[in-house]
Amino acid sequence: MTTIKHKIDDAKDLHDEPFGDVVLRHLIYSVGKDKTHAEARDWNVAVSLAVRDRMVEGWIDTTRHVYARxxxxxxxxxxxxMIGRMLEDNLTNLGLLSEAKEFIASQGLDVETVxxxxxxxxxxxxxxxxxxxxxxxSMATTGVAGMGYGIRYQHGIFRQTLEDGWQMEEPEDWLFEGNSWEFRRPEVVYEIGFGGHVTHDADGKATWTPAESVQAVAFDMPIAGWEGDHVNTLRLWSARQSGMMNLDTFNDGDFMAAARxxxxxxxxxxxxxxxDHTPQGRELRLKQEVFFTSASLQDMLRRFxxxxxxxxxxxxxxxxxxxxxxxxxxVPELIRILMDLHGYTFERALEITRETLHYTNxxxxxxxxxxxxxxxxEHILPRHLQIINMIDGHFYQEAMAKGLDHHIIAGIQVIHPHQQDWVRMGNLAFIGSRKVNGVSALHTELMKQTVFHDLHTMYPDKIINQTNGVTPRRWLLECNPGLAGLITEQIGDGWIDDLEQLQKIAPLATDAAFQKAYRAVKSANKQRLADMVQERTGITLNTDAIFDTQIKRIHEYKRQHMNIMEAIALYNAIKADPEGTKRGAAWQPRVKIFAGKAAPSYFFAKLIIKLINDVAAVVNNDPDIGDKLKVVFLPNYNVSMAEVLIPGSDLSEQISTAGxxxxxxxxxxFALNGALTIGTLDGANVEMLDHVGEDNIFIFGLKADEVAERQHRRARPSEVIKNSPMLQQIMSQLSDGTFSDGETERYRDFLTNVGDHDYFQVIPDFQAYWDMQRQLDGLYQNAEAWFEKAILNTARMGWFSSDRTIRSYADQIWRAPHKMSGT
Ligand code: NBX
Structure with missing residues (x-):
């Protein structure tokens, strides 16, 4: 039986009770069902509550330690x-996964289903x-005393369905069946004010009297790190009416007014x-931001x-x-609390704020x-606006002292002093923070050169880079048990919280036995993915094909449309030469998999989804094509779907416009799970290239400075199209109705966007993209060479663990203690 290192006295008994007994107890006394009537969801809740019991011990213990020290x-x-499902994650981190699986199976239940x-x-x-x-x-795993603060949305991201290939949005209702992980904290409640007016007394002390207020109520979820001894908290705020409903109104029969x-x-x-990247939804959105930020600050200061x-x-x-x-x-909220509630001067309040806050772009x-x-x-936050004006005044003096020109200063103040139109939150966050970070080396460089150029000149030490990372628990150990097991067999399990240890498998990249085992794992994962596609779309996949996957939000800069245009080009090429005799080689079968949501108001992104589905309908039903090419769009992409798609893919599409x-x-x-990357020199791809080596990643296309130069001079795509029969054919098919049941208007906006302006440089990158895909086709036919590269990707991705990222934030930004790796 598994033990947790730090036990707390009052909970000793729990350890003596077999896990399965605790589950059964919860099934009866917490869920209120007996074995014969319990459904999968009931069992899931019972198991979750049993794990949660164990987590609570580490949780209370962690809290005590952090206070004491x-x-x-x-x-x-x-x-x-975006946490996804929590049960498997928590079972894994507490070391209870196999015990729980055995127990579930022993009850005659299907483990996956539960x-x-x-x-x-x-x-x-x-x-x-x-x-x-x-x-x-990673904060829990590395022992950082970290707490997440956010909003307990009743409805998370919408559920995406397809109607005739078009995205439809349906409300999502994740709380309907309850959330086994959360603890409601009715005693942790704060008032959040909006609107009203501000008065100043004779000493200049301000008093803000909000016109309305709502309450923020805390809901806590324990977050256990690897091995379960350090357990942090994710505290999400739920909004509630301040004060009780007016019963008189209700009794008078005006139910609507009472409920309003x-x-x-x-x-x-x-x-x-x-x-996503589209600024809209005005007042409510601003209120949401104020709501959770103010509640969180009040809460952390109370604890302080x-x-x-x-x-x-x-x-x-x-x-x-x-x-x-x-x-x-x-920024202004903390200053307000310091000044108005604790009597600090503005200057001192700003200093304290700038010692405490940090901002990630x-x-x-x-x-x-x-x-x-x-x-x-001004309407919602009159006091905050006054404070922002004070920040701008102070900032103006600081900037003048550093010799900045006042036109430049106007451009970087929170509110432009002459235009007086917008409150610019990026400038506010920058000016009010101690450190500002980008999320990859290239991005951080571009921040310095572009959006934050002038602010960077003024505070040259403020911007630093913290390249993103991913947790190896969810994104290897849990989502790919086959590969995780294979790695552990070879090098032990130290990699789970010290991912750089994966280097030790690099020498096995050419080892025949290891390659065989690695390939077997990939095949099984592809089968699992194919089963999911079959179940959700009815499309049957050939697992010998390259599984080529692009999963992310749909956006022009991410260029899913370049990918689907490449699918069209491949379709045309296969049609023209079905057996590959003219080109002198048979076609490498390929499956193009897409998934992702479009912002509801982002028409072009929705049109891209429609195009993918239109192309799929033609290609997948063309008898000349057969298994050589399939196009799949999986609706309602989410974390759980990613956990199947990533281990089951051969090729990862990371093809955004550089910069x-x-x-x-x-x-x-993807790379951690042994998919090869086809990508541009953008974001963290640049650093992945440094780590995996140029032979093991497939980089093509314009670089960030070349893109910027073309965009600057508004370079048109027409020249390139004129010289490319391949592109010409695609463009004419999009206008002649080949993929739109003869409807010639459907893709008109698409053709204007890509054919006339092409801000995201699909056209100039297209040939290089096509060529690289064909090179990958060839490589895939040499399985040994392909899998050598795949294994080297897995072996060399250790640096991209979010444990490394968090330690780096802890050292360079937070100046906070953490455990060293592997200790
Ligand atoms: O943040 C994403 C970036 O696009 C990725 O490149 C990066 O890896 C990731 C983590 O650093 N940005 C992102 O997801 N933005 C949003 O989701 C977003 C949501 C609301 C909004 C603006 C952006 N108003």
């Missing part, structure tokens, strides 16, 4: 946490939210805003005051990380840099 605390503020009878917690849009989840795992306040208040944590009696040295004991600008309101796309109309801001993908993290997950 007065360990520096790290708070990760994020609008999004473990998977849990809805994904999909409280995020994409990479930013998933990164936050990996960081939670409640509905308005609860709306704040109702839905995750589904915009249990150990200290003033806030002078806050930054020595507390580090706050702002996950993008969504919590940037923390995740995108350079100008339309994704958050800004709020000043009027809206646009801040980092990527899917790229890391």
């Amino acid at each position: 007065q360990q520096k605390r790290v708070y990760y503020l994020s609008m999004e946490f 473990l998977h009878a849990e809805q994904d917690a999909a409280l995020g849009n994409g990479g930013l939210g998933r990164l936050a989840a990996c960081f939670m795992d 306040q409640q509905v308005l208040a609860e709306t704040i944590s109702k839905v995750l805003y589904p915009g 005051f249990t150990n200290y009696d003033n806030l002078d040295n806050l930054g020595d004991h507390v580090a706050v990380q702002l996950n993008d600008t969504h919590p940037a309101i923390a 995740h995108t350079l796309l100008p339309e994704a840099l958050e800004k709020w109309p000043k009027d809206l801001f 646009f993908e801040a980092s990527g993290t899917g790229n890391m997950k």
Whole structure:
């Protein structure tokens, strides 16, 4: 039986009780069912509660230790946490997985069905939210006293369905069946104010009287690190009406009026805003940001005051990380608390804030840099706006002292002094933080050169890089048990929390027996993926084909449309030469797999989804093509689906326009699981190239500076198209209805976008992309050469563990203690 290192006295008994008995006890007394009537979901809950019991011990113990040692605390503020399912993760980290599986099987149940009878917690849009989840795992594993703060959305990211190939959105309802992992903390409640007015007394002390307020109620989830001894907390806030419903109104029969306040208040944590890189959804979104940021700051300061009696040295004991600008309101909110509630001067309050807050930027796309109309801001946050004006005044003096020109200063103040239109959250976050980081080396460089150029000149030491990483627990150990087992057989299990140990398998890359075993694992994972595709789409896949996968949010800069255009070109080429006699080689079969959601208001992204489905309908039903090419779009991409797609893929598509993908993290997950990467020199691909070596990654296309140069001079794609029969054929098929049942209008916007402007440089990169794909076709036919590279990818990806990333944040940003690797 597994033990947990730190036991707490009051819970001793639990260890003596076999795990299966605890599950059965929960099935009866917590779920209220007996064995004969229990369904998969009931068993899932019972097992979850049994694991949760064990986690609670480490949790209470960790909390005690952190208090006792007065360990520096790290708070990760994020609008999004894309944590997925938690049961397998927690069983794994607590070392209970095999015991639980055996027990489930012993009850005559299907293990997978029970473990998977849990809805994904999909409280995020994409990479930013998933990164936050990996960081939670790694903070616990590396012993950082970390706490995540976010919103307990009642509805996470929408459920994507397809209607005639078009994306439809349906509300998601993850809490309907309950959440076994959370603890409601009704005693942890804060008031969050909006609107109202500000008065100043004779000494200048401000008092803000909000016009309305809502309550934030805490829900906690324990987050266990590897081996379960360090357990941190993810605290999510749920909105609730302040004060009780007006019973008089209700008794008078005006039920609607009585319910109105409640509905308005609860709306704040109702839905995750589904915009990815598209600035919309005004007032509610701003309120959501204020809501969770203010509650989190109030909560961390309350905790701080249990150990200290003033806030002078806050930054020595507390580090706050702002996950993008969504919590940037923390800057004026912390200053407000320090000034208005604790009597600090503005200057001192700003200093303390700048010792405590840090900001991570995740995108350079100008339309994704958050800004709020000043009027809206003033309406909702009158006191914060005053403070922002003070920050701007102070900043102006600082900038003048450093010799900056006042036009330049105007461009980087939070509010442009002459235009007075927008509150620019990136500038606010930058000015109010001690450190600002990018998420890959290239991205950080571009931050310095572009969006934050002038701020960087002023504070040359503020921007630093922290290349993203992924947790090896979820993204190798759990999602790929076959490969994990094979690695452990060879080098032991030290790699699980010290991923650089994977280097030790590099010498086996050419070892025949190891290659054979590695290939067998890949084949089994491909079969599992093929089964999922069969079940969800009815399409039968040939597992000898290259499984070529692109899974991520749908966006022009990510260029799923370049990928599907390549599929069209391949289709045309096979049609023209079905047996490959003219080209002198048979076609390498290929399966193109796509999955991802488009922002509901992003028409072009939805059109790309439609095109993928239209091409699939033609290609998959063409008898001349057969197994040589299949195109698959899997609806409703989420974390659980990624856990099947990543281990089962041969090829990973990381083909963004160079300079646009801040980092990527899917790229890391694929390579770790032995898929080869076809990609551009963008984001973390650049660093992956350094680690795996140029023979083991397939880089093509324009570089970031070449892209910028072409965009700057508005280079048109027409010349390139004129010289490419392949592109001409694709473009004319898109306008003659080949893929749209003869409808010639459907892809008109597409043709204008790509054929006339091509801001994202699909056309100039196309030939290089095609050539690289054909090179990969050839390579795949030499299995030994292919798998040598695949194994070397796995062996050399150790640096991309999020444990490394977190230790680096802890050392270079948070100045917070952590365990060294492998200890
Ligand atoms: O953050 C992503 C980047 O695009 C990836 O390159 C990077 O790997 C990842 C983690 O650093 N950004 C991202 O996911 N952004 C959002 O999801 C987002 C959500 C809401 C919003 C703006 C951006 N208003």
